[in-house]
Amino acid sequence: MELRPIFSTLRRHKTTAWLLILEIALTCAIVCNAVFLIGQRLQRMDLPSGIAEHELVQIQLGPIGKNADAKAQSATDLAALRQIAGVRQAAMTNQMPFSCCSDSTGSIMLDPHQQQGTAQVAEFMGGAGLLSTLGAELVEGRDFQPSEYVDFDAAVQALHDGNARGLPQEIILTRGLAERLWPGQEALGRTVYFGDALPFRVIGVVASLARPKQLEQGVQYSAVLPIRMTVADGSSYILRTAPQDREAILKAAVAKLKQLDPNRVVLVKRTYDDARREYFAGDRAMAGILVGVILALLTVTALGIVGLASFWVGQRRRTIGVRRALGATRGDILHYFQAENFLLASFGIALGMVLAYGINLFLMLHYELPRLPGIYFPVGALVLWGIGQLAVLGPALRAANVPPVVATRSV
Amino acid sequence: MEEYEMFGYYLDLALRSLKRNRVLTALMVLALALGIGATITTLTVLRLLSGDPLPQKSAQLFYPQVDPYPAGKPFSRSGQMPWLMSYVDAMNLLHAGKAQRQTALARSRVKVMPKTQEGKPFYADSVMTTADFFPMFDAPFQYGAGWSAADDDSRAQVAVIAGFLNDKLFGGANSVGRMIRIEDHDFRVIGVLKPWAPQPRFYGLHLGGRDYGNGEGVFMPLLGARADGIGPSMMMSYGPGASMEHLETSPSIWLGVWLELPDASAVSAYRLFLADYAQQQVALGRFQKSRTALSGLMQWLRNEHVVPDDARLQTGMAFGFLLICVVNTVGLLLAKCLRRSREIGVRRALGASRSAIFGQFMAEAAIVGVAGGALGLVFAELGLWGIRHQPAQYASLAHLNLPMFLFTFVVALAASLVAGLLPAWRACAVAPAPQLKAN
Numbered sequence: 001m002e003l004r005p006i007f008s009t010l011r012r013h014k015t016t017a018w019l020l021i022l023e024i025a026l027t028c029a030i031v032c033n034a035v036f037l038i039g040q041r042l043q044r045m046d047l048p049s050g051i052a053e054h055e056l057v058q059i060q061l062g063p064i065g066k067n068a069d070a071k072a073q074s075a076t077d078l079a080a081l082r083q084i085a086g087v088r089q090a091a092m093t094n095q096m097p098f099s100c101c102s103d104s105t106g107s108i109m110l111d112p113h114q115q116q117g118t119a120q121v122a123e124f125m126g127g128a129g130l131l132s133t134l135g136a137e138l139v140e141g142r143d144f145q146p147s148e149y150v151d152f153d154a155a156v157q158a159l160h161d162g163n164a165r166g167l168p169q170e171i172i173l174t175r176g177l178a179e180r181l182w183p184g185q186e187a188l189g190r191t192v193y194f195g196d197a198l199p200f201r202v203i204g205v206v207a208s209l210a211r212p213k214q215l216e217q218g219v220q221y222s223a224v225l226p227i228r229m230t231v232a233d234g235s236s237y238i239l240r241t242a243p244q245d246r247e248a249i250l251k252a253a254v255a256k257l258k259q260l261d262p263n264r265v266v267l268v269k270r271t272y273d274d275a276r277r278e279y280f281a282g283d284r285a286m287a288g289i290l291v292g293v294i295l296a297l298l299t300v301t302a303l304g305i306v307g308l309a310s311f312w313v314g315q316r317r318r319t320i321g322v323r324r325a326l327g328a329t330r331g332d333i334l335h336y337f338q339a340e341n342f343l344l345a346s347f348g349i350a351l352g353m354v355l356a357y358g359i360n361l362f363l364m365l366h367y368e369l370p371r372l373p374g375i376y377f378p379v380g381a382l383v384l385w386g387i388g389q390l391a392v393l394g395p396a397l398r399a400a401n402v403p404p405v406v407a408t409r410s411v
Numbered sequence: 412m413e414e415y416e417m418f419g420y421y422l423d424l425a426l427r428s429l430k431r432n433r434v435l436t437a438l439m440v441l442a443l444a445l446g447i448g449a450t451i452t453t454l455t456v457l458r459l460l461s462g463d464p465l466p467q468k469s470a471q472l473f474y475p476q477v478d479p480y481p482a483g484k485p486f487s488r489s490g491q492m493p494w495l496m497s498y499v500d501a502m503n504l505l506h507a508g509k510a511q512r513q514t515a516l517a518r519s520r521v522k523v524m525p526k527t528q529e530g531k532p533f534y535a536d537s538v539m540t541t542a543d544f545f546p547m548f549d550a551p552f553q554y555g556a557g558w559s560a561a562d563d564d565s566r567a568q569v570a571v572i573a574g575f576l577n578d579k580l581f582g583g584a585n586s587v588g589r590m591i592r593i594e595d596h597d598f599r600v601i602g603v604l605k606p607w608a609p610q611p612r613f614y615g616l617h618l619g620g621r622d623y624g625n626g627e628g629v630f631m632p633l634l635g636a637r638a639d640g641i642g643p644s645m646m647m648s649y650g651p652g653a654s655m656e657h658l659e660t661s662p663s664i665w666l667g668v669w670l671e672l673p674d675a676s677a678v679s680a681y682r683l684f685l686a687d688y689a690q691q692q693v694a695l696g697r698f699q700k701s702r703t704a705l706s707g708l709m710q711w712l713r714n715e716h717v718v719p720d721d722a723r724l725q726t727g728m729a730f731g732f733l734l735i736c737v738v739n740t741v742g743l744l745l746a747k748c749l750r751r752s753r754e755i756g757v758r759r760a761l762g763a764s765r766s767a768i769f770g771q772f773m774a775e776a777a778i779v780g781v782a783g784g785a786l787g788l789v790f791a792e793l794g795l796w797g798i799r800h801q802p803a804q805y806a807s808l809a810h811l812n813l814p815m816f817l818f819t820f821v822v823a824l825a826a827s828l829v830a831g832l833l834p835a836w837r838a839c840a841v842a843p844a845p846q847l848k849a850n
Contacts, residue, residue: 016742023738023742116484303739307743
């Protein structure tokens with residue numbers, strides 16, 4: 001296809017051509033960045049938690065003031081919950097991966113004299129069976145032994161008295177955290193320090209266990225401590241069951257707990273899937289809004305192309321008629337308009353890519369976003385070329401249908 | 412009068428022209444409306460989020476910060492000041508009484524037990540604070556009043572409750588003097604608030620709980636509530652031995668302090684006092700750093716990024732969208748105008764002045780603008796309906812108000828007139844003669 005006639009025609013419609021190029025460029029820039037943002041959100045929503053997500057339900061009861069019986073009551077509750085048909089395992093934990101509200105963290109150190117912590121670590125605490133109830137996969141070492149567990153209130157008292165012996169001596173880390181602390185080396189048997197140089201020996205490594213919040217601190221930087229929790233510390237009951245039984249188990253468990261003490265308040269009762277969905281609800285909403293904006297933008301741009309192309313076709317009816325009379329086929333006319341649109345879109349895309357890069361730089365500065373990956377440029381170009389061709393098809397076909405006789409007619 | 416008639420004539424011409432190209436006109440209006448709708452939706456949310464929670468008082472409210480963290484284990488790696496204050500520092504500032512009014516507060520979720528037999532216990536958001544809280548923040552009373560500084564010191568078991576909790580517990584009657592049971596302790600109701608909930612809840616930042624929506628249900632004297640073992644929702648420790656049981660003496664921050672400083676001289680005097688205080692604490696060995704901060708209410712909200720990044724991003728994108736819609740409208744208007752070169756030539760030859768042609772095309776753009784604004788309003792309502800179904804805390808507050816309603820038309824008109832400038836200028840530049848000759 002000869003491009004020279006297209007150029008010379010466009011030169012006569014400089015302003016409108018530039019406007020179209022500008023519109024395509026702006027659209028390209030915004031769409032590239034919006035798609036990138038969507039990708040970021042989806043990636044976040046897809047993060048692995050490391051636990052048996054579809055088999056867990058969570059129940060949190062309101063703490064009952066200063067209840068000296070909290071320990072006994074939690075034990076009774078757990079025993080009763082394990083009795084429910086369909087409950088495979090039950091445990092208490094202070095927090096769950098990707099879920100709101102509870103989030104206990106501490107600064108981990110490799111050396112007791114270190115001035116600043118090496119990483120901010122999420123501290124999971126719970127009694128016997130926590131890891132297996134959650135379904136976190138132990139890849140190295142062992143789980144805690146019964147003698148290694150310490151009660152939460154005793155641990156707090158020991159911490160307050162500065163008595164390191166009252167605290168647990170063992171810890172289990174995630175593989176991600178172990179890799180961060182000792183890249184490429186064995187983690188088992190090493191010692192880490194928390195708080196005022198309190199030592200903990202690494203006895204196990206789990207494949208993965210995501211932290212509850214503050215994901216920017218390192219999604220996988222979690223540790224498990226052998227500390228028995230009770231209802232009084234705001235901890236939750238976690239039940240593991242078959243995926244299809246979750247709703248029924250949740251109901252039965254709440255009924256059982258209320259039966260044990262009708263005055264208790266249930267603060268949270270949900271399947272883990274719901275907890276996770278709730279946690280990422282904001283990301284999902286943002287991704288939805290971005291999709292909406294992209295669709296609206298592409299629609300507006302397509303409508304703009306249709307409008308301008310129709311106008312050009314109307315204006316050039318005579319010229320088209322002359323060309324047809326001089327032997328140009330319908331295909332020639334069709335291709336002419338398609339090529340013209342392709343050319344304008346290419347200019348727009350080239351300009352748009354520069355703009356997209358600029359906007360991305362701005363976002364990187366102000367919103368801590370990563371760099372736009374190169375793959376977005378060719379994909380964005382293909383999409384806009386496609387939309388341009390789709391939008392111009394109607395007007396171009398109309399142009400192709402202009403009969404040669406128009407040339408001889410005076411308007 | 413003549414000008415008015417001319418304007419009417421332009422409108423008439425514009426309407427005729429728009430009717431002639433229905434599809435093109437519809438395209439322009441639709442595109443502009445989409446841009447306007449997106450812009451107004453996001454601007455409404457942004458205004459809601461960045462608004463002043465207490466317009467009549469915010470200029471006099473200040474948030475002081477000191478830094479009790481050890482030099483080696485700072486509060487944040489980026490050098491932020493600690494968000495909250497320790498009990499000792501908060502009480503020292505309160506007792507110094509250097510501001511016109513001062514209060515310390517923490518938030519908590521407390522169990523409330525209805526007195527009736529069949530009533531089930533439930534949890535309510537609460538604030539533990541000191542006497543100045545109510546007059547400082549202009550909290551309006553339906554019945555009774557707040558407590559006194561003497562009540563603070565005597566650890567009085569009294570409470571102020573919100574109107575909605577009064578409705579729930581006492582059927583909306585004057586409940587002053589009645590008892591309510593909070594965390595298994597009896598408190599005497601001494602005041603009931605009228606509906607009151609600053610958005611966002613500036614005083615509760617970093618204290619846990621929700622920052623938007625309904626306010627707290629229960630307000631209790633800080634010392635009285637602590638005497639009953641009621642703990643705060645948020646606590647951060649800066650040294651060994653911090654625990655929920657020994658909050659008053661342990662190295663932990665869990666209180667927000669607010670000051671009322673009536674004018675600039677009071678502010679600078681307080682700044683000096685605060686710097687002095689920090690120096691003293693360093694001398695005493697309690698602090699290792701003498702840095703302090705004193706932020707006005709609005710400054711504090713800005714510092715703590717109360718407006719989420721997502722809302723800013725959405726607004727930026729909406730403006731980009733509007734820009735594209737304007738470019739689109741310019742293109743289409745220009746196309747329409749060029750198509751009518753012959754008509755313009757004829758009108759010019761028949762004596763129409765350049766300004767007449769210009770006016771006619773601007774009138775056309777204005778009509779597109781008003782129509783786009785009206786349709787944009789529909790899109791904005793749709794968008795806000797969508798926002799209200801989002802999971803954010805502030806979602807239910809997203810409504811179009813009158814200023815935003817008027818602003819919609821201003822934006823629409825401005826956008827369309829800007830879009831109309833180039834086409835109108837091109838139209839009035841058309842020379843009369845050649846167009847006639849061509850025929």
